[in-house]
Amino acid sequence: MAHAFLLLVRRDLRIALRRRGDVLNVLVFFLVAASLFALGVGPSPELLRAMGAGVVWVAALLAAMLSLPRMFAADLAEGTLEQMLIAPQPLGVLVAAKIASHWLLTGLPLALVAPLIGLQYQLPADALAVLLAGLLIGTPVLSVLGAAGAALTLGARGASVLLGLLLLPLYVPVLVFGAGAVLAAQSGIDAGAQLALLGAFLAVSCVVGPLAACAALKIALD
């Protein structure tokens, strides 16, 4: 099972690296969206510092959602998705592999780039550290729940916009605790509780998300 998992992850990574544009698109969108907020409200440092946590997190959420429709669509078109469903390995393992490669290609780069954007918003160093930590815990949630959303909207009309409508309410806890952690760090309060809650939500999502994704894939390919 671990072998199949690693094989699938490595395959997805190889395909993605051949089309590096897709990965970069997500990062560029992240940068552009975050900059738009600053352009919208003006350069006042106090205002930016107050907004920064929320802006960076929202921009990261939106950017992470960009690449979700592609998670299963390409495999569906090539017929490999049907093969995954009849493969001897449990579907859950294969879905976990898709989630892992999505995170490695989307969530992880977003998390690593975020501190740079945090600097644009005048966030101090310890807040930046909490921002990075929070995103490292939070972006996997986006991939896990995103897999469920992507599976549900497979082949549906207007899938990408619909995906946003479906997933954004479910992302609310990630946003609240992630941005809340950074705000806590900015006010000198310990952000540990928020990060712990974020971790707890990650744990719950890791059970619920893949279950929903597997059920949705079976429904889509019936």
Add this chain to the structure above:
Amino acid sequence: MSWGGLNEFLAMGGYGLYVWGSYGMAVICIVVEILLVKEKK
């Protein structure tokens, strides 16, 4: 609870707009919903 006449009832102690705006919207929602369901003949 006794109201000193229809005018006082409609005025709702100055909050008439908010109170009747709320119940009015409720009536609109219910009527629209029933109409929409009935038209699906």
Add this chain to the structure above:
Amino acid sequence: MIFSYAAPQAFYPVAGRMVPWFAWLAAILAAGGLYVGFFVAPTDATQGESYRIIFIHVPAAWMSMFLYLVMAGWAALGLILNTRLSGMMASAIAPTGAMFTFLALWTGSLWGKPTWGTYWVWDARLTSELVLLFLYLGFIALKAAIPDPQRADRAGAVLALLGAVNVPIIYFSVVWWSTLHQGASVSLTRSPTMAATMLTGMVLMALAAWMYSIAVTLLRLRAIIRSREGDAEWIRISAGK
């Protein structure tokens, strides 16, 4: 015996006979609730007459949450038992649930203006009602976007259950968020002096809303059954029922 009604064909006339009963119950309970709310319950000490919005706001909010759970319940039933009627029930409930959520937001906003001075307050209740509205709209949108009705029902069911599992977590996070940013804020409806008459009025209106929901849902269910089983012989025969 109940399972014999699991076929849409069998339940269709039953639903039709039930609608008038629930409609009348709704009307009577609403009349009672409004009477208590406007002619029995006294003026509030702090909020004056504006608090009377509570008799529509709180029942709407309760129904919005209750209907989501019922919808998710039918969805789960459909996934487990693979009955067509369950998926149709979930589809029938959703628009009414969304309507009550919107009404809760609208009335909450109009209540907030005289109470807090603004039309929108980011308190825990209103904000989580807003997220609930997004959940309802997402459910309706997903069903509308999938052409095959059976597949749409099952996909919608997965989404409804995913939402149901997350709703407590979302609510908790919104409560945390609102206390973080507003300190110890008093909820719109947490009135320290809730006279018994006020509670009676709220409960009567809530029951009225519940009966209304059942009536409208059954009507909508019949419409859904008609549209899906449209070509079947029995539809044309029972067109009068």
